[in-house]
Amino acid sequence: MRQNLKSLETAAPRWSFVLEGGEPPLNARVFSGIQPTGVPHLGNYLGALENWVVLQNQYPSVLYSIVDLHSITQPQDPDKLRNNILDMAASLLACGINPEKAILFQQSQVSEHAEFCWILGCLTSMPRLRHLPQWKMKSKQKNEGSVGLYIYPVLQAADILLYKSTHVPVGEDQVQHLELAQDLARIFNLHYGELFPEARALLSKSNTNTHTPHISFTQCKGPLKCPVFHK
Secondary structure: OEOOOHHHHHOOOOOOEOOOOOOOOOOOEEEEEEOOOOOOEHHHHHHHHHHHHHHHHHOOEEEEEEOHHHHOOOOOOHHHHHHHHHHHHHHHHHOOOOOOOOEEEEHHHOOHHHHHHHHHHOOOOHHHHHOOHHHHHHHHHOOOOOHHHHOHHHHHHHHHHHOOOOEEEOOHHHHHHHHHHHHHHHHHHHHHOOOOOOOEEEOEOOOOOOOOOOOOEEOOOOOOOOEOEOO
């Protein structure tokens, strides 16, 4: 049974997005993703999803992806993951993502994400990845880190560049990952010709809550873990 979201839907957005020069250009394209960790909780809704709805009304081209390839950097039960993908898709639509205004898709259904990740990985140095803060933090938590976790930011860059995205909603914990995507766009363009724009960060003016940030590849985490929907 769906919980009453009327108060959430009518409330003003929690953040305003910083746009240089006012209205977005006609060729602007937003990309963002969310891991399929099940039904979103209030932290997800207040931290990212309500603003996804705002962005789809502000920008001429918007792509939202259920990034299941990112989720398998941790062990997953295949049946549960398949169900989580369906639950996440249904929840995003119920939260207000409009297929007429935004493209919603499953990452692994587009094989070019993995293919382009390999190409970009060949342009990325190991020291560059080793010094990213999330790798250092997560690998310490697990005492060791997988190759998938290590190249996670390269896959993020592939997600962004593949669609020639110009803007990415990002929180403070993901800024360095976006900078990697910008660097890889420059390196690729230098070697093979101007092809990819350097995506700009869509930073919120008051994004100070590190537990529920508006990030480009959000996960179900943080203190507000009551589900937006319940059965």
